[in-house]
Amino acid sequence: MSNPSSSPATSAPIVEIRDMDFSYGSKIALHDIQLAVERRRVTALIGPSGCGKSTLLRCINRMNDRVPSARVTRGAVLVKGKNIHDEDVDLTQLRKQVGMVFQKSNPFPKSIYENVAYGLRVHGENNVEVLDDAVERALRSAALWDELKDRLQAHALGLSGGQQQRLCIARAIATQPDVLLMDEPCSALDPIATLKIEELIHQFARDFSVIIVTHNMQQAVRVSDYTAFLHLGKLIEFSPTELMFERPKEKLTESYLRGTFS
């Protein structure tokens, strides 16, 4: 277990995971995780399939709540210094702060506009001007505005796969979250669409933190400032991306990165 050695932390971490154990019923999925995600940085989660990347990501916005027997059995998850499992935490507010983009694009069967406006609407925003502004801002941030500004009322499912995924990103950032969770957002996309999304992630890091799960090492190198390597539910190594890819501290990390992993 390593902590980022050159910690440029000027402020408190936006997400902090402290000594967390997580299990699905009797099956322990994550064990003793410690992780501090910095503000305005991109953090990549890598690791072999089934190691618990998605589970870890879903711990941060409590998406695991829906799985009946799933729970955090030890430790805590803090977002902006607040334990998200505290009694007084409003789940809807938490999810407003922590947005999420899924592996498979999943726009609602509604218009483009309604997709982007959805998050604001469910948080009680009905003012048309505010919504219009927010939709435009989100679409611009997702580099969709120029393509779609003339057909905001068109059905979202008529867009291409890459556009749909960017629309989902626009939808997730329309509520101006502090953290954006992305679970393999490019795995179903072609290289060009992937590239576009990677560019977006770079830009997002100016405004908020991004935590991205990826199976693509190059992608991790390209987009992330920090990388966490998970294996069998344990956080093996967590360090600045360059450092990890050049000089991994752990044997396991090294063999995984070299591809000589069994």
Add this chain to the structure above:
Amino acid sequence: MAWDMQKLIRSFFASNASVTIIVLLLIMVFLMREGAGFLGTYKHELEIYRKAGLELCDLVDRPLAQHQDLSSKLRRAVTTSIDPLIQSTRARRDAAFYIKREIEQSTTLPREALTQALEKTPALDPAKLDQLRRQVASETAAAAATAAISNLFSAEEVARLRREMSLLSPEVTEMPSFLTELSAAFRVMDKEAKQKYTQLIEASDLFEEAPDSLRAMLSELKEDVLFTKEAAMEYFTLEEGRQKLLKAAEVATDLKEKADLLAEAEASKTEEPNYQENLAPVLERREELQEHITQYADSITEALKTLPKTGDVPEATKLLAEVHEHMPLHVQAMRKSLTEIKEWQAEKPVSIITVVGAFFFGSAWLTNSSWQDFFGFVPLLAGSVVIALIAIVIATPLSVAAAIYTNQFASDREKEFIKPVIEFIQAIPSVVLGFIGISLLGDLIKDMSEIPWLSGLPGFPIQERLNMFNAGCLLALMAIPTMFSLAEDALNNVPQAYIDASDALGATKLQTVFRVIVPAALSGIAAAVLLGLGRVIGETMVVLLVAGNRIAIPDFGVGPGFIFQPAHTLTGIIAQELGEVSRGSAHWQALFMVGIVLFAISLLVNGCARAVVRRFETPKA
């Protein structure tokens, strides 16, 4: 070998599918064949209807039918006006007579014994008679003393009543004086009241008698034309039989048999009536008929002038207003018949379009009539459609809400309970539902409609226990399982990814359900509703038992309360009449036409359901 086996299995399934399709095609062909003859047969019947002159009579008779409705309104206006004035005296008289009858009834035994004894010859021993008389007197006195007397009478009157009643006996033929007085008082009152409303009563009488001469003449004409028509019908029946005999003779091999058949055919040969000749005397009286109509129209216009515009009670005012509103229309219709009579031609051919129109747009389904059968399909369609809509309007919110609850909010244990229970409704035989409609729901609705504070609802209080609303409720119950299951499936099929996305954006459960899941399932829900509609339109037993089976277009003019009127349906009429009509008759064929239309409607509804699903299906990503 393995390949053969595969082929065998394949052809087994293929043949099953094709059997189903072939059977369906056969059903369609059969329906078409039986129904197709209808237009020809009906055309022929309508031709006779015209040639024999029945149509001419109907030109007058149809508008004249309104007279009855209007005159009953006037009569009701008269009674409702007079009633308040005579009510109390009448009630007193009736109450007194009621008491008398009660006393007489409770003393039936001694009274009869005395009557019989008096009739005996030779006369009985006077002592014995006296004893019987005493018996009657004592029992009558006792009954009169204890009889319950309503509070319409003052204490003195009660005493007098009891006194006079105690003297009742079979031997006294005279009415007790108090009763005579009460009757006289009523007569006076009645006369006074009628005098007060002379104008109204006179106008009403005038109106009532106005069509008498026209009716008399019309019925003479009707008799004539009906004679021709019946002769024609008989001719065609015999002719048909004769053709059959001739055909049989053609194929007969035995010479004697052949000769017999031919002789029989010859014997049944008759002449087709000469329509023109028969109709000539009727046509000659055409002008006379027109005069009668004009006279009638003039006299009711006259009566209308003297008819007061308002009454002293709201009910009468309402009725009078209605009469004043409808009467000019009636007059207009009568006058219009004048030109129609003039222009009417017995020889004009009946076009096939007329026949098609008479079926699809005909407002009367009239069978086994001694005058003329009509096969107009609108009343049945209207009944079916209204009942189906009532059912859908009731069933849709119930089943969709139940589906949403079950699919989204219910715990697993609740689901295990709700689903089988709702699906169990399907297992109730429709006949049993019919029982419930007749014995339970009908009474329930009727009793409810009589609750005073509900009387403001449209159509309340209702007249008929068996009506479209009742049938609609039961059909809703029958449609709920189908609609619930399909709607629940539709909700279930909403991709989890949508729900994930909504959750991740911080939506609450309710928001996710109503902003994402239900809209995404809407096409499936719409299809569920349409398929429920298909199920309801085709349902027969319940409507036959519960809808009231009155063949008439519902009177939509009364407002939303029309749903409490009885009606007949496309399915009900087939079930009811098909067993009783002779094969191949126009009536039989008409029922098959109804079947074809029903089939078409079902296809259409199912097609729509499919189209809805396809049109709104969310493209799979």
